[in-house]
Amino acid sequence: MIVEIDTNSGFCFGVVRAISLAEEALKDVGSKIYSLGDIVHNLKEVQRLEGLGLQRVTHEDMAKVAGCRLFVRAHGEPPTTFERAKELGIEVVDATCPVVAALQQRVIKARDMMKEFGGQVAILGKRGHAEVVGLTGQIKEEIVVIEGVEDLALLDYERPIYLLSQTTQSVALFNQVAAMIRERLWDEDLLVAEDTICRRVANREQSLREFASRHDVVVFVCGKKSSNGKVLYEVCRKANRKSYCVEDESEMSEEWFAGCESVGICGATSTPLWLMEQIAEKIKNM
Ligand code: SF4
CATH class of the missing domain: 3.40.1010.20 (4-hydroxy-3-methylbut-2-enyl diphosphate reductase, catalytic domain)
Incomplete structure (x- = not known):
């Protein structure tokens, strides 16, 4: 056979980079390092890194790790996490994937543009997923999270829409969602659809x-x-x-x-x- x-x-460059940064940080045994959530969505790899000393914590645990180092994984975090870490004297090892970091900046630009035209920002993504939480947390205004065509009713078709995507969504679904939004708008030019799916x-x-x-x-x-x-x-x-x-x-x-x-x-x-x-x-x- x-x-x-x-x-x-196997690992994309964002995950390879995050794991290398974690391994590097773990070599310094001077101060403990904690990971905010699983460093990678793979239990076996998480267990391997735990064996090297990486401990997982939640946002609620942040006060308990004051003064230690905190690892931010490739999915990124909202600015509030970095602010809280600063308040607690936590040193952040930021492994946000550069592709995600660029998308976070795009969310801010989309908000600025929609503010000017009275529109709304939407993201095709999974509600509650760490990357989506990091993206929606970039701005104070609400972002409509669309998980699939069943969520299209959440949008207001009288106003312009700026559609972005979580990096790991399917291109076919993004195109389908964008096409369905265009059909519902009275003028299809009211949609800016930016396929921000990671090509990796x-x-x-x-x-x-x-x-x-x-x-x-x-x-x-x-x-x-x-x-x-x-x-x-x-x-x-x-x-x-x-x-x-x-x-x-x-x-x-x-x-x-x-x-x-x-x-x-x-x-x-x-x-x-x-x-x-x-x-x-x-x-x-x-
Ligand atoms: S954005 Fe792309 S390269 Fe970065 S972690 Fe996600 S899949 Fe990997």
């Missing part, structure tokens, strides 16, 4: 489709909380109905591979290569 790991899968995710869709369709069975590895994992797994599933999504090797079943000649292993931008290799080993030993 051929077991192939997709060379285009979007560009993977085509190669993943080809990868998934050339194997008998596909094992997609990703954390349950990974947004881009959900999007990319859907791409696999559409290309190959024998696609399975697992968080680690314990979730695999031998029956999936009965009679199959080739297995493709792939994953999200938060999936470490070492985990895909571990899964490949397990399949070879089955």
